[in-house]
Amino acid sequence: MTPSEDSPYTTIDLNWSGRPKSIASVLIGSGGVNALIDPGPASTLETLRAGLQRHGTSVQDLDSILLTHIHLDHAGAVGALVKENPKLPVFVHEFGAKHMADPSKLLASAGRLYGEKMDFLYGHVLPVPRENLRPLAGGETVCIGNRKLDILYTPGHASHHLAFWDAHERTAFVGDVGGITVEGDTFIMPATPPPDVDLDLWNKSLDAILALQPAKLFLTHFGYQRDPAAHIARYRKKLSEWTALAKSLLESGKTEEEAAKEFVEAVAAETKRNVHTISEADHYIFNGGLYLSWLGLLRYTKKQKEKSQQTT
Numbered sequence: 129m130t131p132s133e134d135s136p137y138t139t140i141d142l143n144w145s146g147r148p149k150s151i152a153s154v155l156i157g158s159g160g161v162n163a164l165i166d167p168g169p170a171s172t173l174e175t176l177r178a179g180l181q182r183h184g185t186s187v188q189d190l191d192s193i194l195l196t197h198i199h200l201d202h203a204g205a206v207g208a209l210v211k212e213n214p215k216l217p218v219f220v221h222e223f224g225a226k227h228m229a230d231p232s233k234l235l236a237s238a239g240r241l242y243g244e245k246m247d248f249l250y251g252h253v254l255p256v257p258r259e260n261l262r263p264l265a266g267g268e269t270v271c272i273g274n275r276k277l278d279i280l281y282t283p284g285h286a287s288h289h290l291a292f293w294d295a296h297e298r299t300a301f302v303g304d305v306g307g308i309t310v311e312g313d314t315f316i317m318p319a320t321p322p323p324d325v326d327l328d329l330w331n332k333s334l335d336a337i338l339a340l341q342p343a344k345l346f347l348t349h350f351g352y353q354r355d356p357a358a359h360i361a362r363y364r365k366k367l368s369e370w371t372a373l374a375k376s377l378l379e380s381g382k383t384e385e386e387a388a389k390e391f392v393e394a395v396a397a398e399t400k401r402n403v404h405t406i407s408e409a410d411h412y413i414f415n416g417g418l419y420l421s422w423l424g425l426l427r428y429t430k431k432q433k434e435k436s437q438q439t440t
């Protein structure tokens with residue numbers, strides 16, 4: 129099915145690491161213009177290519193790329209796409225733009241976290257020429273054919289995170305601001321990787337999204353949520369519970385290694401209790417990157433502690 133003017137948005141399942149409903153890219157087709165929101169990692173480039181073809185288009189036919197943020201699961205493929213289609217403008221938050229032009233820091237920190245699995249998970253990441261980058265700050269509007277997308281600055285998961293708002297569809301494309309929930313589920317798993325996690329900013333970003341009164345949210349991991357207010361309320365609760373757990377483990381006097389193990393085990397057990405099947409639990413636990421989320425919350429909790437010590 130080619131996206132029509134009634135529904136200019138098509139979900140492309142990138143089938144990341146052979147797992148369906150893990151990472152979604154969104155194809156926008158409006159007025160003869162094609163764009164992608166978050167083309168995904170370089171490791172799923174061929175799946176993306178097949179997805180574009182299935183919907184009657186190709187890398188050559190793309191007119192622009194919009195990035196919610198630059199993490200490799202959302203933006204790793206961009207350099208390769210621009211190499212193939214050098215006219216492609218890439219809309220990205222200004223804080224993330226320099227890391228797209230020179231991904232060495234991004235790759236070094238991902239390499240430390242993923243080690244030898246890096247290539248399998250994320251593939252070969254290429255730099256994006258500076259002339260293709262269109263830095264945004266939030267507050268702008270980007271037109272894709274007949275569609276207008278308002279740009280919202282939504283930090284919390286990442287300091288350079290953007291969300292895209294289609295007022296006509298009343299749909300907000302929120303990247304990772306709304307956590308991990310497969311379309312149709314109510315279970316939510318936070319993704320709180322280092323280094324930028326900030327709960328206050330995150331809650332403010334959720335406020336800003338909610339204030340738009342969206343009819344739908346689109347999550348990269350994975351798909352639409354059709355009751356945004358309920359989803360956001362559940363998600364806020366979950367984020368604060370996870371942060372409290374990380375804080376209590378940190379204050380318990382355990383070594384960081386023990387605390388990490390306990391965090392991962394507690395969250396994995398909670399996941400298994402709250403979904404229907406083992407394979408569903410496995411899906412969330414794998415995609416949630418629990419150890420990574422622990423590291424992000426650990427860093428955030430330590431920063432908060434330092435701040436409170438400075439003010440007392």
Ligand SMILES: [Zn+2]
Binds near residue numbers: 199202304349
């Ligand atoms: Zn993500």
